[in-house]
Amino acid sequence: MRDFALHRPGSLSAATAAFAGTDGEAAYLAGGHTLIPAMKSRLRMPDALVDLTGLGLSGISRDGDRLWIGATTLHADVATGATAIPGLACLAAGIGDAQVRNRGTLGGSIANNDPAADYPAAALALAAVIETDRGSFGADDFFQGMFTTALAESEIITRVGFAIPQQSSYAKFRHPASRYAMVGVYVARHAAQGSNTWRVAVTGAGTGVFRWTDAEAALNAGSDTAGLVLAADDLNSDIHASAEYRAHLCGVMMKQALATLA
Ligand SMILES: Cc1cc2nc3c(=O)[nH]c(=O)nc-3n(C[C@H](O)[C@H](O)[C@H](O)COP(=O)(O)OP(=O)(O)OC[C@H]3O[C@@H](n4cnc5c(N)ncnc54)[C@H](O)[C@@H]3O)c2cc1C
Numbered sequence: 001m002r003d004f005a006l007h008r009p010g011s012l013s014a015a016t017a018a019f020a021g022t023d024g025e026a027a028y029l030a031g032g033h034t035l036i037p038a039m040k041s042r043l044r045m046p047d048a049l050v051d052l053t054g055l056g057l058s059g060i061s062r063d064g065d066r067l068w069i070g071a072t073t074l075h076a077d078v079a080t081g082a083t084a085i086p087g088l089a090c091l092a093a094g095i096g097d098a099q100v101r102n103r104g105t106l107g108g109s110i111a112n113n114d115p116a117a118d119y120p121a122a123a124l125a126l127a128a129v130i131e132t133d134r135g136s137f138g139a140d141d142f143f144q145g146m147f148t149t150a151l152a153e154s155e156i157i158t159r160v161g162f163a164i165p166q167q168s169s170y171a172k173f174r175h176p177a178s179r180y181a182m183v184g185v186y187v188a189r190h191a192a193q194g195s196n197t198w199r200v201a202v203t204g205a206g207t208g209v210f211r212w213t214d215a216e217a218a219l220n221a222g223s224d225t226a227g228l229v230l231a232a233d234d235l236n237s238d239i240h241a242s243a244e245y246r247a248h249l250c251g252v253m254m255k256q257a258l259a260t261l262a
Contacts, residue, residue: 002042002045004039004046004047004048004049005022005047005048005049006029006048006049006051007048007049007050007051008051008054009050009051009054009055010054010055011055012055012133012156012158015028015050015052015055015156016133016154016156018048018050019048019050019154020154022047022048023047024046024047024048025045025046025047025048026046026047026048026049026050026154027044027046027048027049027050028049028050028051028052028111028156029049029050029051029052029053030052030053030071030072030104030105030107030108030111031072031074031103031104031105031108032103033096033100033103033104033108034104034108034109034112034114035049035108052071052072052107052156053072055072056070057070057071057072057073057107057158057159058070058071058072058073058074058077059073060073060077060078060081060082062084062164063161065163065164065191066129066161066162066163066164067082067084067085067088067161067162067164068159068160068161068162069082069106069159069160069161069162070106070107070158070159071105071106071107071108071110071156071157071158071159071160072105072106072107073105073106073107074101074102074103074104074105075092075095075096075100075101075102075104075105075106075109076092076098076101076102078092078106079092079093079101084164085126085162085164085165085168086168087122087165087167087168087169087170087186087188087261088122088126088162088168088170090169090170091118091119091121091122091170091172091186092118092119094118094170094172094174094179095109095118095179096178096179097179100179106119106160107157107158107159107160110123110130110142110149110157110160111149111151111157112147113143113144113146113147113148113149113208113209114147114180115146115147115203115204115206115207115208115209115236116175116180116181116182116184116203116204117180117181117203117209118170118172118180118181118184118203120139120143120201120203120208120209121170121181121184121185121186121201121202121203121209122162122170122186122201123139123142123143123160123162123201123209124139124140124143124186124199124201124209124210124211125168125186125187125188125199125200125201125211126139126162126163126164126165126168126186126188126199127139127140127162127163127190127199128160128161128162128163129160129161130142130157130160131157131158131159131160131161132151132155132156132157132158133155133156133158134152134155137150140211143208143209144208145207145208146207146208148208163188163190165188165189165190165191166189166190166191166197167188167189167261168186168187168188168189168261169186169187169257169258169260169261170184170185170186170187170257171184171185171253171254171256171257171260172184172185172203172204172253173204173249173252173253175240180204181203181204182204182240182241182246182249183202183203183204183205183246183249183250183253184202184203184204184253185200185201185202185203185212185250185253185254185256185257186200186201186203186257187199187200187215187219187254187257187258187261188200189219189261196216196220197219197220198215198216198219198220199211199216200212200215200216200219200254202230202250204246205230205235205236205246205247205249205250206234206235206236207234207236212230212250212254214228214230215228215230215254225254225255225258226255228251228254229247229251230247230250230251231247232244232246232247235247
């Protein structure tokens, strides 16, 4: 790892000022569980890190039909504190291992948008609102493919508001070493808005998180989903699994998620 400056601002404006004032590349630091390994392997070589953990952006609160979770809230705290959405709490409890869950943050995961990360699936299925220091995004517009989001360069996620569903559940086929999703499927049944009550989101299978609209249509119509097959054409093939295997896992994980709706 090469030398870098470390800033520990106490306010959002000080954080963006430190970012903007860096001569060279700056990066925000939250839990560091993606950024630090990337720096160790020199995939990232920022000249300055701006620590976001002193900005008071942690905590969980309910406001009407939304559960708001601060950007620097640890996965471990979501696992115990997101009681209004048991499916989300279970998802957080299944991220990585205890060390990852006690350092990694919701905002870091959402900002990083790893194509195999768990939270992006919950954000899409739970119609999340991603608030930043400059405005807000609906989840459908926020995730834009592998490691790409709608965030501007120095924009900071401050909190994420998840719509509280009537029922939801997440099932993932985890990679045995990293515990990232080979395939993860989040299903949520929301209070009726016309005939569109179901949202189904898939992570790990493609180049980014996406909604499985055929599954949503089948569930909204009350049809049997047992025979639903996701086309393998746009899914990932790598050393871990072929696109066809991932397509098969999508059906299996959706079936598991539906069987464990909480
Ligand atoms: C061994 C291991 C296993 C893991 N297993 C899983 C798993 O099973 N499932 C899973 O989903 N993840 C997994 N992860 C990733 C983990 O959840 C990370 O914590 C997460 O991806 C990044 O969060 P962080 O707080 O560590 O962010 P950091 O590493 O600090 O930052 C990641 C990126 O997001 C940016 N950033 C951070 N916070 C903000 C913000 N508020 N606003 C704007 N930009 C921001 C940073 O600048 C950086 O580019 C694993 C990681 C490790 C090391």
